[in-house]
Amino acid sequence: MTLAREWQTTFNAIHDGVGLLNDEGRFIRCNHSLIELFGKKSSDELVGHLHQDFIKPMLDETQVIPFYHAQQTQRREELEINWEGRWYFLTIDPIYNDLFFTGAVLIIADITERKQTELQLQEQAWEMNKLNVSLTNSTSELAQRNQELDRFVYVVSHDLKAPLRAISNLTQWIEDDLAGQLPTENQAQMVLLRQRVHRLESFIDGLLEYSRVGRTEDITESFDVAQLLDEIIDSLVVPDTFVIELNQMPKLVTKRLLLQQVFANLLSNAIKHHDRPDGRITISATQLGDYYEFAVTDDGPGIAEEDHERVFGIFQTLTSREKRENTGIGLSIVKKIIESEGGKIVIDSQLNQGATFRFTWRH
Structure with missing residues (x-):
């Protein structure tokens, strides 16, 4: 009696729901965790009853209780169950005695926290993948913008600065050709014009230098x-x-x-x-x-x-x-x-x- 009591105490101490089934799938024994999981008060409400009667309400329409499959394959069968807002992991291990199927061990573990973590990781991985796609697109767009900026820099360097240099040279030629003929006021205006041209060239050079920072x-x-x-x-x-x-x-x-x-x-x-x-x-x-x-x-x-x-x-x-x-x-x-x-x-x-x-x- 003492050994039986110790065995039952140990059996009840297991956190997961555990049940022993006979060859018909009826409960022979069950621990407190399994009794509580099914919302019962004592093992009497489970022992002698088919486990399918309690498991089937937990499954969705696409899932099948793996008891008979475990009997046929002679190996453990597993099933994830999402029931009443929580996740469970069901395993059935077949028991054979001299090649004869005599029953199975049913274990139902609450894996809600683990599953939530998995789902969070999956969601984070999905978000990360979405960010990677967005980053790839942004990088591609940035490369395109840089190419456009490079083309702009080329246009500014060649198509804008060249006419400015021509204007500066032209004012100098006019001043040289009309040396002694231009009034003092006009000479001062020519000098001022060249200064403005040089200022604009300096603006352009500064803009080009500013645009290159961080891109080279x-x-x-x-x-x-x-x-x-x-x-x-x-x-x-x-x-x-x-x-x-x-x-x-x-x-x-x-x-x-x-x-x-x-x-x-x-x-x-x-x-x-x-x-x-x-x-x-x-x-x-x-x-x-x-x-x-x-x-x-x-x-x-x-x-x-x-x-x-x-x-x-x-x-x-x-x-x-x-x-x-x-x-x-x-x-x-x-x-x-x-x-x-x-x-x-x-x-x-x-x-x-x-x-x-x-x-x-x-x-």
Whole structure:
């Protein structure tokens, strides 16, 4: 009696619903989990009854109870059931004694949580596939837009700049041919016309440069930033009275050409917009984890706080182009390059107190 009681206690401890069937498919034994699953109060309501009477209401019209199939195949049969908002996994293992079929073990496991996870994963996989298709289409569209932009750049470079150069040359020829005959006012107008043409050419060059940022595969190189800055300073028109001071600079492995564009624009701006002939510019670098923070500081007229964001807008200038020739594209290019490389740029400045442009660059 003790062994039988221990066996029944163990049998009832099984979380899944378990039932023993005879060769006719009638319940011989069943545990508490199976009794509760079928909404019964005791095993007496199951024992002696055909298991089909309880299983069939759980199935949809396309499913068949696998008891007889398990008897024929002599192996486990499985079935997933979706019943009353929950998922179950039914297995039937046939029992043979000396080649004679004597019954089967029926197990019904609640797999709702697992099934919900599977369905969520399937839904996520479907969403991921949809995103991949969308990304593929977007990539294709982007490639097409880039081709269109390349064609636009070609048109701008050749079909617009060529007539501008012709206009500039024509005004010079007219001025040369009529030397001594043109009134002073007309000569000044010719000079002004050429200046306007050169300004428009500069606009076009700036737009082309802006459009190329992030669309070209720039070469990664190992170089000394101090040497790069020396080359940039040598290429700029720096007044003899200006002082440019370089603090300790790192050696980087990065896109040299892009960093060169950033520094060239920032230094050119600091020189061009300075309000005194004896300006001072300081360039420093500080390591911040995977980035270096570079700072270009000048002691010029400064930038009002309300203009800090505005100066990075394309075609934005703080002074009239009549007073100082400027396309208003340089800082837009700087910001676009830095952000395309995963960095940020900010301004520390107040009016009449100089300006510091700080930007981060991954090394």
